[in-house]
Amino acid sequence: MFSYNFHLALKSLKERPALTLLTILAIATGLGLYTTVKTMSYQSGQVPLAHKSKNVFLLQMDNREVTADAVEHQARMVDTTYKDTLNLMQMEMPGVKQTFNWSTYGILNVEDENINPLRTFAAVTNSAFFTMFEPPFLHGNGWDKATEESGEAVIVISKLMNDKLFGGRNSVGESVRINTHVLKIIGVLDTWHLTHKFYDRSFSRARPDNFFIPYSFAMQNGLPRRAGFDCWAANADIARSFRTENTERLINSECAWVTFWAEVPEEKFADYRQQIISYMESERALGRFPRELVMYLTNLNDQLAYVHGRNQFLNTFSVLATLFFAVCLLNAVGILLAKFMRRKKEVSLRRALGAKKKTIIMQHLLEVIIIGFLGGVLGIVISYFGLQGMMSIRLYSSDYTVRVEDVLPYFQLNWTMIGHAFLTGIICTIVASIYPIWRLCNVPPASQLKSQ
Amino acid sequence: MDIKPIFLGLKQNKFMAMLMIIQIAFTMGVLSSSVLVATTTLQEWNKPSGIPHEDIVRISPEFFDDSQDVGQAMFNDLKRVKEIPSVINAAPSNAVPFTAENMIDVYLATEEDAQGFKTVVFESDEQIIDVLKLSLVDGRLITASDVVKGDIESTPQSAAEVMISQDMAQVLFGDDSAIGKTIWLAKNADPVKVIGVYSNFMTGERLNGRGKSYQSIIRPQVKWSQTQQPHYLMRVEQGTAVALLEDIIDVFYLERGRYINSSELLKRTQKRMYDGRGSRALTFLVLSVVLLIITGLGITGLTAFQVTQKRKQIGTRRALGAKKSDIMRYFLTENSILTLIGLVIGVAVTLSITFELSEQAGQNFFNLSVLLMTALLLWVVNILAVWFPAKRAANIAPAIVTRSA
Structure with missing residues (x-):
């Protein structure tokens, strides 16, 4: 019976190829766009460090003065002061790792005058950064605690910088200059794709940092600090100057600007939280933290959910793509109806000869599934090109300042998305065909045989 | 032309009418929302620059070595760059x-x-x-x-x-x-x-x-x-800028302890100024065109189906003396009524979508004339989509009515 139905379904598909093609095209176009947007949304919603993201927390303590405005959401809360950062790093707690960082920039150059200097962004951090955030190393390693405490001039550079400045050879042990400071290379990273550069809270995409240096070196040598400084009124007027100068004053100020991260296993969370609160209380005894004690420990998943929800372009685009798909499905309903109703006569004859409604439904359902299948395949092909197109637009709109390698992961189909698209295609086609099939199988037997 | 039979006809086939209305309403909603977003993004887009931007090069160097004399370097830079034959003039x-x-x-x-x-x-x-x-x-x-x-x-x-x-x-x-x-x-x-x-x-x-x-x-x-x-x-002789760029950069690298942050034709600076918005608007416009085509095809399909359904009625009307143009007009009017209802609902959908988007973006997307233009465009596409099946309907021979029992 199945093979007979299958045979009939195939025959009917071939019967009016234009209408069949139209149905498939309508479904495929809608599905193609829908999958394009869903894939972009899915890929940019990927949480970095997925295997431990729920245990990696951003720490924010409200150290602001009494007159400051209340803060309702973690995203609006200030970061950490340099003072607190150093104090918290002293806290010993087995199983808990802590790191912190801020952004800087510098002009990387080498002795060789044939290689032009490069200006690039970078992260200033401590040794735990490499064990907590796990960037892949191509050569060498990160630095250790002793090195950073001594203020030694060491640097970890990205693969891109290594390729540009050293032609891709193992440059560990060689030196490089940031502006006029000479630093020793101790590690070269491999390509490190983070869906969002979360650690400096910029959540920027496709613009990885190109070198990493120890905080002590950066502070001692006055490297620029690309950060927002949330200062008390006393320092508000010079807050901007902290970007490049007044390092001493910044260290002793109540200005919050360092992003502070902790990796805390689940069973230690309550303890860690308590420890931070006791720290705040002890500092309060010294006249700091004048407000109600508010602190946030927000894990990566929650932060990403918030950032992702605010992606204006994707949100607008998602709404439109879903509606677009709906329009395409409505079209499919119309075309299927037109197609099926032409077969009224045949169906009424078959019914008159004893075919059950169920048989008619089965036969047409099979046909629709084949259409859905083909629509799905074509839809996936369209979404592949759609994604390529969106990627070109992304490259164009960033004026080719981002590299294809860095952007590619945001526009890549994977099996999850393909499977998802496929199922959506078939299910939606079946839903779209319910009414046309219902109409067809309700044609009274022999009703169409009277005429002609 | 009497409208009444059209309504009677629609009443008989409620589902088809509904389907068409929903389809038009949805299309109108999506189409006009994306056109509204696109036109808003394209406001003040690609305006005249007032300068020969294809022949002007900008260079932005930056010293990383604090011991260098910026003033002296600037004097040297200007002197050197003006010595390049095709460079007409330069200014900091x-x-x-x-x-x-x-x-x-x-x-x-x-x-x-x-x-x-x-x-x-x-x-x-x-x-x-x-x-x-x-x-x-x-x-x-x-x-x-x-x-x-x-x-x-x-x-x-x-x-x-x-x-x-x-x-x-x-x-x-x-x-x-x-x-x-x-x-x-x-x-x-x-x-x-x-x-x-x-x-x-x-x-x-x-x-x-x-x-x-x-x-x-x-x-x-x-x-x-x-x-x-x-x-x-610096302005260079017409059309030479692209070829000269590398030479100019080399001149600026003659000062050591310095890095060239940007080096480009102003044409590219201009492109960058607009392209974030331009590419976004383009995406929406491409979507709109595809959507229009799909809806057009869908309407054609639906009307073709209607025509098949009504073959006998059409034959009867023709046999009773209706002209070909009457049949055409019947389908076009029917479609226009449905389109009108669909458009009214569609405008409501658009209003809610644009309201939502404007809320989110903190920017007003609404523009009445764009909305009306989109509605008109959709109407025209609909008429075109109905035209061909209607024409086929008009060609149905009156004799068809005599064939059956």
């Missing part, structure tokens, strides 16, 4: 057209409540007018003797005379001549005198986004420090 400037984002308020009085006018100040030397190929509209040009030059530390004085753009003059002084008038570049700054008015040129996105693209001031002063190094603008 604190801002670059298309990316001049340092927006300030300029005042006509010093009172506390004086009204501010948005503008961008270009600090440069007397060559800037020629480099940008601006023309003199009123007053006189700045000369070498007007230019205040020096290290910021050792040069406290500022230029007391400025030139302003045509649009700036219009905004500040209306139809009066701007020459000899006094303006203040900040509330408590020293007054400066307007000595000339030059032709408009594009400043940058911040003013452009406010519809004030051409309000600018040129102040004849060049000041520098380690943290404030000038950009260079």
